[in-house]
Amino acid sequence: MRQANRKSTALVALAILLLTAGAAGSGNAQSYFRNWPKGSSPQEVGKRVAENFAARKLEVEDGKRKFVIYPEVCAWYGSLTVAQLTNDQDLRRRLIEKFDPLLGEHASWISPDGHVDYRVFGVVPLEIYQQTKQQKYLDLGRGLADKQWEKTTSDGITAEARYWIDDMYMITAVEVQAYRATHDQRYLDRAALTMAAYLDKLQQPNGLFFHAADSPFYWGRGNGWVAAGMAELLRSLPQTHPKRARILEAYRKMMASLLRYQADDGLWRQLIDHPDVWAETSSTGMFTFAMVTGVKNGWLPGKTYGPAARKAWLGLIKHIDAQANMTDVCVGTNKANAEVGANLETQLKYYLDRQRHTGDLHGQAPVLWSATALMR
Numbered sequence: 001m002r003q004a005n006r007k008s009t010a011l012v013a014l015a016i017l018l019l020t021a022g023a024a025g026s027g028n029a030q031s032y033f034r035n036w037p038k039g040s041s042p043q044e045v046g047k048r049v050a051e052n053f054a055a056r057k058l059e060v061e062d063g064k065r066k067f068v069i070y071p072e073v074c075a076w077y078g079s080l081t082v083a084q085l086t087n088d089q090d091l092r093r094r095l096i097e098k099f100d101p102l103l104g105e106h107a108s109w110i111s112p113d114g115h116v117d118y119r120v121f122g123v124v125p126l127e128i129y130q131q132t133k134q135q136k137y138l139d140l141g142r143g144l145a146d147k148q149w150e151k152t153t154s155d156g157i158t159a160e161a162r163y164w165i166d167d168m169y170m171i172t173a174v175e176v177q178a179y180r181a182t183h184d185q186r187y188l189d190r191a192a193l194t195m196a197a198y199l200d201k202l203q204q205p206n207g208l209f210f211h212a213a214d215s216p217f218y219w220g221r222g223n224g225w226v227a228a229g230m231a232e233l234l235r236s237l238p239q240t241h242p243k244r245a246r247i248l249e250a251y252r253k254m255m256a257s258l259l260r261y262q263a264d265d266g267l268w269r270q271l272i273d274h275p276d277v278w279a280e281t282s283s284t285g286m287f288t289f290a291m292v293t294g295v296k297n298g299w300l301p302g303k304t305y306g307p308a309a310r311k312a313w314l315g316l317i318k319h320i321d322a323q324a325n326m327t328d329v330c331v332g333t334n335k336a337n338a339e340v341g342a343n344l345e346t347q348l349k350y351y352l353d354r355q356r357h358t359g360d361l362h363g364q365a366p367v368l369w370s371a372t373a374l375m376r
Contacts, residue, residue, distance in 0.1 A: 029295050029302030032310045033374050043086055045317050046371030049364055050079035052324040054094050060109045067111035068102070068121060070170060071361035076124045077173075078368025084131055085375040096128055103136060110140075116160050116170040119148045126177035138181055145178035149190060157194050164335075165209045165222045168198050169229035176236050191233050192243035199250045207250075207257035208272060214337040216344070217351055218272040221330055221362065224286025227254060228369065231290040234299065248299060251290075255300055258287055259308055266308075266315025270330060271351055278356070281319045281328045285366025288312040292373040313370060320367070321358065329363030331355045 036042075053075045059065045076095065083092035102109055111118035122144030129137035148171070151159035161167060172191040179187035202209050209226050211219040230251040237244045261272050267279040268287055291309040294300035319327045333354055336347035357363075 029298070029306055032295070032302065032306030033292065037314070040314060040317055042313075042371035042374035045320065046082040046368060046375070047086060047088070047091075048324040049320070049326075049368050049371070050082040050091060050095075052359075053079045053361075053364060053368075054091060054098065058098075058109070060106075066109075067118060068109050069111075070117045070120050071365065073121050073124055074365035075361045075368060077127055078365050078372060080124070080127045080131065081372040082368055082375075085372055092131065096132070099124060099128060103140065114147070114151075114160055116148075116162070116167050119144050119160065120170045120174050122174040123177045126174070126181045129181050141174075142178050142182065145174050145187060148174065155193075155197065157197055158190070161194065161197075163198065163201055164212060165198075165202060166225045168195060168202075169225040169232070172229045172233050176232055179236060188236060188241070192237060192241060192247065195230065195233055196243045196246050199246065203250055203253070207253035207255075209254075212335040212337065214342065215335040215347060217336065217347060219333065219351060220268055220270050220272055220280045220283030221286070221333070223254075223258075223272060224283040224366065227251075227258070227290035228286045228366070230254070231293040231373075235293065235297070251294070251299065255291060255294060255305065258291070259305065262308055262312065266311035266313075267319075270354065271348075274352075277352055279319075279328060280330050280356075281316060281326050282330060282360075282363040282366055284312060284316050285326075285363065285370050288316055289366060289369040289373050292370060293376075296373065296376060313374065316367060316370065323359075325359035326363035326367055327358045328356050329358070329360040331357055331360065332362065 039045075058068060058072060060068060076099070080092065080095050082088070083095060110121055122141040124141070125137040126141035126145075128134070129141060148158050148160055153159055153161070158171060161171065171194050175187045175191035175194075178184070179191070204210060208218045209223050210216045211222045230247060234244070234247060234251060237247065258268065258272070261275070262268060263275060263279065265279060267281070267284045269275060269277045270280040270283075271277055272283075288309060291300065291305055291312065295302050295305050295309055321327055331354055333351070336350045340346045340350045
């Protein structure tokens with residue numbers, strides 16, 4: 001009896017030890033994301049940048065575009081998530097009121113075209129549905145996710161797939177959001193199948209991604225879309241999903257490469273493997289989001305990636321001006337071959353000479369995502 005009691009006591013002690021060790025490991029990872037210098041907490045920064053977006057007119061209102069497209073969608077999604085995580089009901093109300101005309105008098109601002117830059121619009125109504133449970137938002141967002149799969153290739157991927165690295169966010173984000181809103185497994189399967197197919201075709205041996213096969217440069221924001229897309233998908237992909245191991249392996253391989261190329265200021269460069277060129281903030285924001293998400297979910301070792309993610313956040317927010325506009329954002333960038341031809345020296349110059357904008361939504365959105373990752 002005494003031997004049985006001793007054995008039982010030992011098992012209990014071992015269980016407590018394992019639980020304590022697990023909690024300590026989690027706590028250590030989280031410790032990198034606390035005790036922020038004044039004005040640099042994700043709650044404060046997220047609120048400032050979300051308010052910046054809430055106050056803006058849509059580009060269709062100013063006649064700059066015919067439809068709402070992805071940079072506004074991405075900033076809207078980030079702002080809504082900031083509002084939810086900070087329980088800011090007033091901000092959420094204003095962000096939804098900003099959206100509601102698109103359900104009625106301005107429905108024509110939603111493009112009917114079968115293009116990934118337009119289908120991703122569904123991310124926003126699907127996020128509003130998750131926060132409000134109002135059916136009208138679900139119907140709109142889910143409809144866009146379904147339309148994306150009306151035509152498929154022989155391997156089951158949407159025919160809208162271009163095998164550009166941007167798609168690794170644009171396609172997966174709307175399908176993952178549809179899954180989160182409905183818990184319908186087919187949306188998650190679509191996203192995972194697409195991501196795995198893109199990884200098999202596009203990831204390079206060093207873990208990074210060329211802008212395109214005929215534009216063999218590791219452009220920062222293009223790689224940022226990939227990193228953010230994988231992180232969003234992995235957040236919702238069950239441990240038992242048949243594609244999870246493939247996607248997680250690719251994610252870790254990419255993060256390891258990014259770790260090597262992070263500069264002393266915490267940022268990444270316009271071309272990731274060119275340490276002497278200018279620091280670019282939209283890519284840095286996306287990498288920060290992906291890395292913080294990995295540490296918090298245990299996909300990455302906290303001791304290695306926690307300090308890097310913290311340094312990235314603190315470096316990134318130094319590029320936010322007094323009006324909550326992100327500086328040093330690369331403008332929209334087509335693949336180099338399409339713009340300047342096949343000569344690699346000319347392509348290199350094309351990437352390095354891209355204009356840098358302040359307040360461009362390509363840069364506003366990722367800092368919002370990073371703030372939400374730190375708050376989760």
